[in-house]
Amino acid sequence: MGPRPFRYERATSVADVIDCLRRGGANARVLAGGQSLVPLMNLRLVEPELLVDINDLPLAHLRRENDAMVLGALVRHQTLEESEEVRALCPLLSEAAGLVGNVRVRALGTLGGSLAHADPAAELPMVSLALDAQLVTEGPTGSRTLRSEEFFRGYLTTALEPAELLTEVRVAVRQPREGWAVEEFALRQGDFAVVAAAARVQLNDEGRVDVVRLALAGVGPTPVRAQGAEDQLVGAPANPRRVEAASRRAAADIQPESDVHASAAYRRHLTYVLARRALTRALARAEEATP
Numbered sequence: 001m002g003p004r005p006f007r008y009e010r011a012t013s014v015a016d017v018i019d020c021l022r023r024g025g026a027n028a029r030v031l032a033g034g035q036s037l038v039p040l041m042n043l044r045l046v047e048p049e050l051l052v053d054i055n056d057l058p059l060a061h062l063r064r065e066n067d068a069m070v071l072g073a074l075v076r077h078q079t080l081e082e083s084e085e086v087r088a089l090c091p092l093l094s095e096a097a098g099l100v101g102n103v104r105v106r107a108l109g110t111l112g113g114s115l116a117h118a119d120p121a122a123e124l125p126m127v128s129l130a131l132d133a134q135l136v137t138e139g140p141t142g143s144r145t146l147r148s149e150e151f152f153r154g155y156l157t158t159a160l161e162p163a164e165l166l167t168e169v170r171v172a173v174r175q176p177r178e179g180w181a182v183e184e185f186a187l188r189q190g191d192f193a194v195v196a197a198a199a200r201v202q203l204n205d206e207g208r209v210d211v212v213r214l215a216l217a218g219v220g221p222t223p224v225r226a227q228g229a230e231d232q233l234v235g236a237p238a239n240p241r242r243v244e245a246a247s248r249r250a251a252a253d254i255q256p257e258s259d260v261h262a263s264a265a266y267r268r269h270l271t272y273v274l275a276r277r278a279l280t281r282a283l284a285r286a287e288e289a290t291p
């Protein structure tokens, strides 16, 4: 099978994209890296009548603005993985991007596409929660900035309005005494994770946990923050016993479902194991980091 016939427009500006999407209505889709959209079109699970290609837009930028890293929606996974700047300023993004699919997917797939597609098992939506990312959009009524926590609304569903484009992602740069880690379990290398966990931990001068974020993928219709687990760690010195308890809490708090890849019970077990590994590695990095 191949896709149903569709019209194709190559947009030259954000305003142009919004105009095309407005004219195309519910049957228009943005095309970024095409690594999620095109397979769905080939299977006829998505049948747009108009594709608006955004690859000519100047949205592949990457820069530091004070304490924030600003990333255009068209930054490719490969750039996130390999850029010295991203590795230094936002290593959690680099580590996560290196786990996405295979080298071909990473060469074409984009940060904006991954967030807009909102696959609950995808690494970058999960990491955007762990980083408290801010997502900048442009639409017919102007620009909005959304916290990643308010962006993911349901299975493959986001807060993006019709004719709205995700243009930019802003994340805080790594702080002194901050550690990070992503852990995942996939059935085969390059597959989507069955379950994944991303941790970010910042210690204070006394070695207590000042900030902790634990985000999970593959455990529900959206990526989720494990706030119960975070609450168990914040304000106290972290040790293996606390990490163990927090990881058990993360596993207890989720409501996973069984599917062809894994039972709900197995996803819960994986959540405990991967949360513990991610928190342990993030803490070790935070302890090693120079203040």
Ligand SMILES: Cc1cc2nc3c(=O)[nH]c(=O)nc-3n(C[C@H](O)[C@H](O)[C@H](O)COP(=O)(O)OP(=O)(O)OC[C@H]3O[C@@H](n4cnc5c(N)ncnc54)[C@H](O)[C@@H]3O)c2cc1C
Pocket: 029, 030, 031, 032, 033, 034, 035, 036, 037, 038, 039, 073, 099, 100, 101, 102, 105, 108, 109, 110, 111, 112, 113, 114, 116, 117, 119, 121, 122, 123, 124, 160, 164, 165, 166, 167, 190, 191, 192, 193
């Ligand atoms: C073999 C294979 C393995 C993969 N493995 C993984 C994996 O392990 N982990 C993972 O996370 N992903 C995986 N993917 C998906 C891949 O990461 C995609 O690149 C990503 O999900 C979508 O990015 P894209 O740029 O390709 O978006 P596209 O496919 O072009 O678009 C995806 C959706 O987002 C919309 N969209 C795109 N950009 C924007 C924007 N800026 N604003 C508004 N809407 C937009 C499109 O209209 C479409 O609905 C895999 C894909 C393949 C083919």
